[in-house]
Amino acid sequence: MKGFGAPSDTGSPTAKACIFDVDGVLLASPHERAWREALHGFADPSRFTTALYQAQVAGKSRLDGARAALTALGLPEPAGLAAGYAAAKQGCLDRIIAAEGVAAFPDALRFVRTLTACGWPMAAASASKNAEGMMRRVLLDERRTLLDAFAVKVCGRDLRHGKPDPEIFLIAASELRVEPARCIVFEDAPAGVRAARAGRMMAIGIARLDDAEGLRAAGADRVVTSLDELRIDELTRQQPSGAAA
Known part of the structure; x- marks a missing residue:
């Protein structure tokens, strides 16, 4: 071994x-990738770095991760946007897994x-x-x-x-x-x-x-x-x- x-x-x-x-x-x-791609419509996806993912999102529930990411990115009223961002992320994740496994x-x-x-x-x-x-x-x-x-x-x-x-x-x-x-x-x-x-x-x-x-x-x-x-x-x-x- x-x-x-x-x-x-x-x-x-x-x-x-x-x-x-x-x-x-x-x-x-592909969680990190899905979070990044789901930012379209909320913020510039290039701002979602691996460091941000590890520090703010990894290990948290979907809604808590969405709220933490939006807060870290400085978006106004992140609590109000979190559910929509979390849903968009799940949609991205489902598509990636279906296409790539x-x-x-x-x-x-x-x-x-x-x-x-x-x-x-x-x-x-x-x-x-x-x-x-x-x-x-x-x-x-x-x-x-x-x-x-x-x-x-x-x-x-x-x-x-x-x-x-x-x-x-x-x-x-x-x-x-x-x-x-x-x-x-x-x-x-x-x-x-x-x-x-x-x-x-x-x-x-x-x-x-x-x-x-x-x-x-x-x-x-x-x-x-x-x-x-x-x-x-x-x-x-x-x-x-x-x-x-």
Whole structure:
């Protein structure tokens, strides 16, 4: 297995669980592109940068993301425009997926397969209502889709609080029946890293967009550019910063 391996000792991998954000961690989904294209009629789409997406939109619900983006772009009365922008974004996303499909990151598929073989309980946790449908389009092997790998799916639910509040990750931990302190969260957005740390979980930042510093500043315990950099036995021993040994 490229870049990481199964445990080198006999420690119990079921002592911890993994919780994955979906967009940007597991899937190379076209959310950022859809948000940008949907700005036609609201603002200049070229102003919607990757940095703005990561800082203001990633990890948030559709309506909250729309409101945050319009506010960051300085549009007047963003709250009144947010629903229309969010609907336009969903229309763009649907068209892109219908025409081009959805791709998973190869390192993510390798990592999920290895965790499955080692018996780690896993949850997918995303604010996106599109997450489960997109994962269902990706084959993990000949018999299963990527969605089938996750015992728990906390995707697109109506939550009281969005990231950086830890609610979504605490629900995932509860449904996995694993203490939050024994959960490892994989995130590509600073808001998601802050949510994991607020829930007293270990946070691993996935810096696929040359944004490692932002993830470290948010409190990630470790930052990698690929899940191939991680070894399962290392995860078994690590604890969140500040956690008791």
